[in-house]
Amino acid sequence: MINGVNRFVPDGMPAFVSSDAFKNKKRKLIAKKQKQSKTVFLNTIDSTFDLFDIHDGQCLSFHHHLRNGDEVIQKVCEVIANRNIKDLHFAPSSIFPSYTNMVDLIMNQNITRIHTNYLNGKVSKVISEGYLKNPLIMNTHGGRARSIESGELKIDVAFLACPVVDKNGNGTGSFGPTACGTLGYAISDLKYATKVVLVTDTIVDNLDEFQFDGAYVDAVVVVDSIGNSEGIVSGTTRLTRDPIGLKIAKDCANAINALGLIHEKFSMQTGAGKISLAVVKYIRDIMLETKITGDFGSGGITSSYVEMLNEGLFKELYDVQCFDLEAVKSYHDNLNHRAMSASEYGNPYENNPICDNLTFVILGATEVDLDFNVNVTTDSLGNIIGGSGGHADIAHGAEVTIIISPLFKSRIPIIKEKVTTVTTPGSDVDLLVTERGIAVNPNRIDLKERLKNSGLPIFEIRELYDIAHQITGVPRKIELSDEIIGYVEYRDGTIIDCLYKVKS
Amino acid sequence: MFRSLLFVPGNNPSMLQNADIFAADAIIFDLEDSVDITEKDNARQLVKHYLDDAVNHPSFIVVRVNPVDTEWFASDIELIQTNKVDFILLPKADVDSLNVLEEKLNDLENKYQLNPIKVLALTETTKSIIEVYKIAKHCRVEGILLGAEDLASELEIDRTNQGSEISFARSRVIFASTACQIIPIDTPNTNIEDEQNLLEDCLIAKSMGMKAKTAIHPSQLEIINKIFSPSQKEINWAKGVLKEQEKNIGKGAFSYQGKMIDKPLITKANNILKKASQYNIKR
Known part of the structure; x- marks a missing residue:
């Protein structure tokens, strides 16, 4: 069948209808776990496999707060390889290039199913080439929380890296040798997995403040190291000097200002890329000049937001993951730097999630099409290179969703007739800001009207598409295979697009 | 230019x-x-x-x-x-x-x-x-x-x-x-x-x-x-000078904001507004 963004979905799969369709259904909640016994402290990950009888076909979950510095998933993979457990279902919130041990497990069919929100590196390569036995499911951060709490994604054992754990099994990421800050993506795993194992390298007697409640924790494994804290740094902490990036950032900030979105009580979220960082800097300049203070900043938090919190430009930060070590320190030191869970962040069924309170969000794109659909999942050849993360969640929730991108990257235009893969539906995207102009979604007549006299270069998206082709020529159409290797799941659990095996 | x-x-x-x-x-x-x-x-x-x-x-x-x-x-x-x-x-x-x-x-x-x-x-x-x-x-x-x-x-x-x-x-x-x-x-x-x-x-x-x-x-x-664009202050001054000039047609010199205005300053005012127009400065 054809879904609500004109994409093929196989019969029997729940097809995406619209980004508002979730409102027609009720929240489904399974019972939170009820721990039967005291928390057990162990010295090896291997021993948890005996204790909880981890066997063929089970679902194991992980979080990605240590990102490229994570060693827990690597260590669990080693145990699986040694025991040759088969047909496992892995549900890490994201998969990073350092998670290399997963590759052999996929090839040997120890892992045959995967749910995740984002992946790149060697794992994404072997999946793109069709080596995962069952279709990959790529959902959003909010969608993952929804699928866990509803029982759609049933986790047998959650292995949760935790920088510091106390003797009651409570855990925090706010300090310790591998401090990573908030642990928001793991809260659903903690509350709903059948068994929860915290893996730590630091034990203390008692924690006064903790994000992981020991009441949900079945076992704590103490290892030498859970990872490298420096590996958590995501994106960049330096402002771009790239003139194109700066031009996009400046025009984006000016558009936001012209739209009147910088006002008392406004809130915002951006990514951690170089251009996003420059937008934040320009917005900060506008706030300082106009003496306007906002309500909150949210998301993956970077040092730029920490600086604005410390300057009093925001009252609070809501943080699901710390993107750099300054953010980790701020989360530890500043009470107004608050943790949120993935569910509180973007679960469509959460009561008033943070994403619904955002005035504007600034997001990236690999491709955008003439209907404003955005792809951040695959490249133009169909290789998996990322995923939604919170993209679709906040694009839907925010009052204004802005995509920033150069009009072409390495001579390849980013505006397509149809994106290779739909990650975020065009109905939730309002503005595209490029170095050569800004396109406003025709559904947002109000925004177009407000930008009319701004002096900014406003175009129809097709005009930008034509400008790009005038410069680069029209790229050859890429033929994908018709073999489905995965599904992109919208936040409500419906299929917004399929992932196809790349042609060798 | x-x-x-x-x-x-x-x-x-x-x-x-x-x-x-x-x-x-x-x-x-x-x-x-x-x-x-x-x-x-x-x-x-x-x-x-x-x-x-x-x-x-x-x-x-x-x-x-x-x-x-x-x-x-x-x-x-x-x-x-x-x-x-x-x-x-x-x-x-x-x-x-x-x-x-x-x-x-x-x-x-x-x-x-x-x-x-x-x-x-x-x-x-x-x-x-x-x-x-x-x-x-x-x-x-x-x-x-x-x-x-x-x-x-x-x-x-x-x-x-x-x-x-x-x-x-x-x-x-x-x-x-x-x-x-x-x-x-x-x-x-x-x-x-x-x-x-x-x-x-x-x-x-x-x-x-x-x-x-x-x-x-x-x-x-x-x-x-x-x-290097005319400032708001300069544009306001230039507009004021030319407005005052209209009221003083036939006079070689006149007063504006307490200062004497004659041909060189009228030329300057015209140049400021010309530049503002050239660079599309709308104020």
Whole structure:
């Protein structure tokens, strides 16, 4: 069948209808776990496999707060390889290039199913080439929380890296040798997995403040190291000097200002890329000049937001993951730097999630099409290179969703007739800001009207598409295979697009 | 004519491709100092392809060739086979080198049936500063750019943030240009990370009489354009003067805001509003 963004979905799969369709259904909640016994402290990950009888076909979950510095998933993979457990279902919130041990497990069919929100590196390569036995499911951060709490994604054992754990099994990421800050993506795993194992390298007697409640924790494994804290740094902490990036950032900030979105009580979220960082800097300049203070900043938090919190430009930060070590320190030191869970962040069924309170969000794109659909999942050849993360969640929730991108990257235009893969539906995207102009979604007549006299270069998206082709020529159409290797799941659990095996 | 001119290295394809999107009134495609000697041919080829093929162009295109006494000049000047180049920026300009360039341009204009090519003279030697009025009077020259870095090097002095060491040279360029009704253009500010210094540098240059400034990074353009555009205060004053003039038709002089206004100030007011209109400054 054809879904609500004109994409093929196989019969029997729940097809995406619209980004508002979730409102027609009720929240489904399974019972939170009820721990039967005291928390057990162990010295090896291997021993948890005996204790909880981890066997063929089970679902194991992980979080990605240590990102490229994570060693827990690597260590669990080693145990699986040694025991040759088969047909496992892995549900890490994201998969990073350092998670290399997963590759052999996929090839040997120890892992045959995967749910995740984002992946790149060697794992994404072997999946793109069709080596995962069952279709990959790529959902959003909010969608993952929804699928866990509803029982759609049933986790047998959650292995949760935790920088510091106390003797009651409570855990925090706010300090310790591998401090990573908030642990928001793991809260659903903690509350709903059948068994929860915290893996730590630091034990203390008692924690006064903790994000992981020991009441949900079945076992704590103490290892030498859970990872490298420096590996958590995501994106960049330096402002771009790239003139194109700066031009996009400046025009984006000016558009936001012209739209009147910088006002008392406004809130915002951006990514951690170089251009996003420059937008934040320009917005900060506008706030300082106009003496306007906002309500909150949210998301993956970077040092730029920490600086604005410390300057009093925001009252609070809501943080699901710390993107750099300054953010980790701020989360530890500043009470107004608050943790949120993935569910509180973007679960469509959460009561008033943070994403619904955002005035504007600034997001990236690999491709955008003439209907404003955005792809951040695959490249133009169909290789998996990322995923939604919170993209679709906040694009839907925010009052204004802005995509920033150069009009072409390495001579390849980013505006397509149809994106290779739909990650975020065009109905939730309002503005595209490029170095050569800004396109406003025709559904947002109000925004177009407000930008009319701004002096900014406003175009129809097709005009930008034509400008790009005038410069680069029209790229050859890429033929994908018709073999489905995965599904992109919208936040409500419906299929917004399929992932196809790349042609060798 | 222009407030800001942005240097773009001729061997940087990405910058060439995007030359038209920056807020510069003119783009200087550089074949000289920002291009290593191993890259000279490459830069010339890229600029040639840009001139032949680019769909969108900046308002004014300037090409900085290598000095006339270098091995690259003859090949550089052969780029001028098109009317797309508005100006040649001649480095190490003096009267002799301008005459060499003049001869070459005459030949090219005849050979390719081109419109007259204008010249911006880059005065960056003590000799050129001394003979700057002769340079300004040259028939081809439409503007003089002060090159303070080479000048400071020749003088064996350090450049400072305040720029007092180039006051004399600035004044010479400004006086000669103004006397010959051509545009004096200020030296670029090389502290690309220091916006405050750029702002102060622009204000000093403008207060002395410079009418435009060169930039070496696009991030400098906003400040340059702002400073070298008429300010709100200037526009309000100019509008007030002309309004008052309408009330005093037939009088050689009249009073506005407690000061005497006569012909030179009316001319100044008209020039301010003309400039505001040219740069599309709506206030």
